[in-house]
Amino acid sequence: MAQRESWATRTGFILAAVGSAVGLGNIWRFPFQVGQEGGAGFVLIYLLFIALIGFPVMLAEFVIGRRTELNPVGAVKQLAAGRFRYAGWLFFTTGFLILSYYSVVAGWTFRYVLLGLQNDYVADVAGAEQQFLSVASGLDAVLFHALFMLAIIVIVGFGIRRGIELAVKVMVPAIIVIMIGMAIYAFTLEGSGEAYAYYLSPDFGYIGSEWQNILPAAAGQAFFTLSLGMGVMITYASYLGEDRNLAEDGLIIVGFDTFIALLAGLVVFPIFFSAGVNPGSPGAGAVFVTLAAAFGEISFGGLIGAIFFFTVAIAALSSAISILEVVVSYLIDEHGMDRLSATTIISVVIFLVGLPTTYDIVVLDLYDKLVNDILLVSGGFLIALFVGWEISDFAIDELEQGIGDLGSWGIAWLWLLRIPAVIGLLVVVLLGISGYYDFLTGDFAGWLEQTV
Template sequence: MPSERGREQWSTRIGFILAAVGSAVGLGNVWRFPFVAGEAGGAGFVLIYLLFVAFVGLPAILVEFVVGRRTRRNPVGAMHEIGRGIWKHLGWIFVVTTFVIMSYYSVVAGWTIRYAILGLQDGYSDTPAAAGEQFAALAQGVDAVGFHALFLLAIVAIVGLGIRRGIELAAKVMVPSIVAIVAALAVWAATLDGAGAAYGYYLSPDLGTIAAEWTTILPAAAGQAFFTLSLGFGIMITYASYLGEERNLAADGVVIIAFDTAIAVAMGLIVFPILFTAGIDPGEPGVGAIFITLAAAFGELAAGGLIGAIFFGTVVIAALSSAISLTEVVVSYAIDERGMKRARATALVCGALFVLGLGPAYDTVLLELYDELADGILLVLSALLLTAYVAWQWSEEAIEELRRGIGRLGPLGTYWIWLARGPVLVVLFVSLALGVVEFVGFLEGSFLPWLRGS
C-alpha cells in the first residue's frame, strides 16, 4: 500500500526486517569481516567490534530509523526537510558515500561470482603463492570488468521492480538461504583438524594485546561495525522511509542487529578453522586476502572445489542482498528529488556505477583507495554528523518518532538520546580521527608509490 505521499511501503514487518538484514548481511560480513578480524589480531578485534555493535550500533540505527520514517524520504530529501542551515545538505554525504562504496563493491562481488564458478571448473590453487597469482589474474582486467557489469545487471533487474516485487521478494528468498548455508558450513568447519586452534585465536581475547594495539583495533572495529550494519550509508534512512507508523523501531533494530552480528560471528567460525587446518596465516592483509588464503585452503581440502563453490556462492547471494540496498539509496534520490521513473533511475545509476568501478576493476590499489576513503572516513563522518544533529538539534522530534509503535518509552527515550549525545559521538569522533591517520598512511605507503610507478 502506498503512503500518504504515494510512496511505496513494505507489505509486511518480516519483509522489512529481512530486507534490512539482507542489507547488513553482505560482503561486510562474509568478505570484509574475516580479513579485518585477521588483520586486527582476531579475538581482541571481535570483542571491541561486539561492544561497538551493542553500544554504538543500536543507538545509531535508531537515529537513521526515526529520520527515515518521519520524513518518508531519501537521505537528501530527509535532511532538506528536517535540517536547518547548512545541515540541510548533510544528506549528500550519504549519497556520495554509498555511490563510492557500491562502485567497488560490485567489483568485489564480481570476484565472488568468478570464484564460485572456478570451484566447479578448474578448482583452486593449493598454495598461497599460486593462489595469489590466480587472484591477480582474475581480480583485474577484462574479466573483472565483465563480472562487475554482470553483477550490476542483476541489481538493475531486482531494484527496477520496486520495493515489494523486487527488493522485498528477493530478501525473503536470499536471507533465509544465507542463514541456512552459513549454519551448515559452520557445523562442517567445526569438524576440521584446525578448529580448536582457530577458535582459540578467534574467541579468546588477550586484554594486553587490545591495550597495545588499540589504535589499530578501534578504527577497524568502528568501521566494520558501521559497514556491516549498513550505517552511515543512508540505507536505514531509506528503508525506514517505506515503513508505517505502527512499527516498533527499537524492537526491529534489535532483531536486525542480532541477526547481522550472529552471521558475522558465524563467518569467522567458518573461515578461521579452514585457514588453520590448511596452515595459512589468518592475518594476511589486503582486500584480496579471503580469496587468496581461502582459495589456497580449499585447494588443499578434500572436495575443496565443491565446498569452495558453495562458500563463494553464498558470498554472491550475500553481496547481492547488500548491493540492492546500496543502490536503492541513490535510486530513491533520483525518484524522489528528480522525478525519474524507477526503471530509468535504476539503469542510469548502475550505468554510472559501472563507469566509476572501472578504476577498481583495473587495479586493486584503486579499490583499496576507494575502500580506505569510504570505510575509514566517509562512513564514520556521515554517521557522526547525523547523530550530532539528531541528538542535539532534533531530539524532541526523534523521541516522539521513536514512541510511535511503542507507546510509552519510559527511560528508553532518555537513555537512547543521551547515549547518542555522549558516548556515541565521542567514539565516532575518535574513530574518524584514527581513520584519517590510517588513510594518510595508506596514501604514503601504497597509493603514492603505485601512482609514481604507474
C-alpha cells in the same frame, strides 16, 4: 505525483534490512579485518561498537526515514536547518562510492564459484595469489562487475514489493541455512580448536598496543556491516508505516547481522588453520587468496569453495540492492524520475566510477579505506550529533510511535547518541583520516611511482 511505495509486510522490511546488513561486510570483509587486526581483540571491540553505538545510530536513521518518508538527501533537508541541511549528501556519496567497488568485489565471488565448480583452486598461497590477481583485474573483472550491476538493476527496477522484498525473502533464509551448515562442517576440521582460540580469546595486550589501528577498523566494520552512515536504513525506514516498533525491529536486525558475522568467522578460520594458511594476510583480497589456497588443500575443496562463494555472492546481492535503492530513491523523490530509468542511469554511472578498481587491487584499497575508515563513520557521527542534539524531542516522539511511552529508555538512547556515539565516532574519524594519510603517502604513493 505517484504514491510512494511501501513494504508489503513487516517480515519483508526486516529481511530487507537484514539482507542489507548481511552482505560482503560480514562474509568477505569481517574475516580479513579480524585477521589483519589480531583476532579476538578486534572482535571484542567490534561487538562493543555494535551494541553501544551501532544500534543507537540505527534507530536514529530509522526515525529520520519513517517521519519524512524521503530519501536521505531529502529527509535531512526537510528536518534540518543551517549546518546540517546538506548532510544528506554525505550519505548519498558514500553509498554511491561503496557500490562502485562493492560490485567489483561481488564480481570476484561469481568467478570463484566457477573456479570451485571446475575444481581449479590453487593449493599454495603464492599460486592462489597469482590466481586472484588474474581474477581481480583485467577484462574478467570488468565483465563480472557489469554482470553484478545488471543483476541489481533487474531487482531494484521491479520496485520495493515485487523486486527487493521478493528477492530478500528467498536470499536471506538461504544465506543463514548455508552458513550454519558450513559452520558445522568447519567444526569437524582438524585445527578447529586452535582456530576458535585465535578467534574467540582476546589478547588484551595486543589491544592496548594497537588500539589506534583497531578502533577505526572496528568502528568502520560495524557501520559497514550494519549498513549505517550511507543512508540505507533511512531509505528503508521511509517505506514503513507508523505502527512499527522500530526498537524491536532494530534489535532483530542487529542480532541477525551480528550472528552471521560471527558465524562467518566460525566458518573461515577453521578452514584457514586446517590448511595451515596464515589468517592475518592483509588486504581486500586476503580472504579470496587464503581461502582458495585452503580449499585447494582440503578434501572436496572445490565443491565446498563453490558453495561458500555462492553464499557470499547471494549476500553481496542482498546488500547491494539496498545501497542502490539509496541513490535511486533520491532520483525518484527529488527529480520525479520513474524507477526503471533512475535505476538504469545511476547504475551505468556507478559502473563507470568503479572501473578504475578493476585495474589494480591498490586502487580498490584507495576506495575502500576512504569509505570504511572515514566516510561511513563520519555519516554516523553526523547522525548522532543531529538526532541527539538538534532534533531530540522530535526523535523521541517518532520512536514512540508503535511502542508507547519510552520513559527512561528514550532518555538513555538519546544520551548514548549524545556522548559515547558523538565523542567516540569523532575520535575514530580523526584516527581514520590519519591512517588514510599514511596509506596515501605510503602504499599508494609507492604504487603510483612504480605504475607511472
